Every structure is written in structure tokens, then in C-alpha cells.
């Protein structure tokens with residue numbers, strides 16, 4: 001009985017100490033929130049570097065993925081780190097100064113992450129709801145393909161041509177973005193299929209003949225991935 005009472009007292013004592021510590025913590029760190037920022041990482045390719053040959057050489061794929069995309073990821077993480085530091089200090093000028101870096105490297109990461117999924121070694125042609133949407137918006141698959149191709153070939157400088165989805169009109173559209181500007185934050189269109197017309201995507205193999213690169217790209221499009229993106233965007 002004495003032991004029980006002693007045990008009760010000790011428990012009560014521990015509980016009051018714990019309560020006191022919590023109260024003290026709240027006074028010392030009233031609204032302290034620890035935010036653990038997850039860094040962006042380079043996604044794996046869903047196929048080998050040589051899987052898209054002869055359309056895109058293994059050398060280009062490896063450089064494009066391991067060097068170019070990795071650089072966007074690294075630079076994005078650095079810019080985000082600086083942005084968070086500036087935000088912590090309420091340093092608005094630095095935050096604003098960092099937005100071009102976030103846009104360029106964040107766009108590069110977003111765009112290439114989609115691009116790797118848009119490719120598939122065996123290619124094919126669109127079908128089902130995707131084909132219906134293409135027919136409804138462009139008249140035929142060939143018309144859409146020609147529109148996308150001429151847009152990609154004629155884009156001046158570095159950038160991307162996209163087949164995108166307009167949620168407000170439930171329609172497909174072709175759009176181009178300069179540099180690494182990401183499609184949705186720039187135009188509002190949901191990206192379905194991207195053609196990267198930066199020289200790093202084709203120059204080692206096609207030299208200055210961008211038209212041949214764009215023509216051949218259609219042999220390795222993962223139309224199921226494009227259809228899945230459309231289905232998700234329509235939900």
C-alpha cells in the first residue's frame with residue numbers, strides 16, 4: 001500500500017514536470033515550426049539510354065539526362081535554398097531577384113521530367129479518347145502532327161513546343177514556350193506532349209537539321225502517357 005502511494009506521488013510529480021516543460025517550451029518557442037524542405041532529385045529514365053536509338057542516340061540521352069537535367073535540378077535546389085533564406089529574413093528584394101532562376105531551373109526540371117515519360121522506344125499512334133480529342137480539335141492526327149512539327153521547327157532560339165489541354169474549354173491546343181518556361185504556369189494549358197527544341201536535344205546527331213529530328217521524334221512518342229495526362233487533366 002505504501003509502495004502504491006509512493007508510485008502515485010512519483011507519477012504525479014513527473015506529470016507536473018512534463019506540464020511545466022511544455023508550458024515553458026511554448027513561452028520560449030511560441031510559434032516555432034520546423035519546416036524540412038525536400039530537395040528535388042533527378043528522376044530515373046523509364047528505359048535505357050540506348051533504347052530510343054536510332055531516333056535519339058544513347059550519347060545524347062545520357063548527356064541530356066545526366067548533365068543538362070541534373071544541372072537544372074542542382075540549380076533549382078540552390079535557388080530555392082537562397083529563396084528560403086531570404087524569406088526567413090523578409091528580404092523581398094532578394095526573393096524577387098531569385099524568381100528568374102526559379103522559373104528557368106524549375107521549368108527545366110518540370111519540362112524534362114515530362115519529356116522522359118513522353119518517349120517510348122516502340123512509339124505507335126494515339127487511340128481512344130485521345131484520338132477522339134485530336135480529331136475533334138484538329139480534324140485528324142496528321143493535321144495535329146503537322147501543326148506541332150511546323151511549330152517546333154519554326155520556333156526561334158531555344159524553347160519547347162507543346163500539345164496542351166485547355167481545361168476551361170475542354171480542348172487541345174498547340175503552344176510554344178521560350179527557354180525553359182513551363183507550359184502551365186505560362187499559358188494555363190496542361191502539358192500533354194512536349195518537343196524539346198534546345199540544341200542539346202538533337203545537335204550532336206542531327207546537327208542543324210532540326211526538321212529531321214522533329215520528324216523522327218514521332219516514331220518514339222508514348223501515346224499512352226499522353227492519353228493518361230489528358231485523362232488526369234479532365235478529372
Ligand SMILES: [Fe+2]
Nearest residue numbers: 068196198201
Ligand atoms: Fe532539354
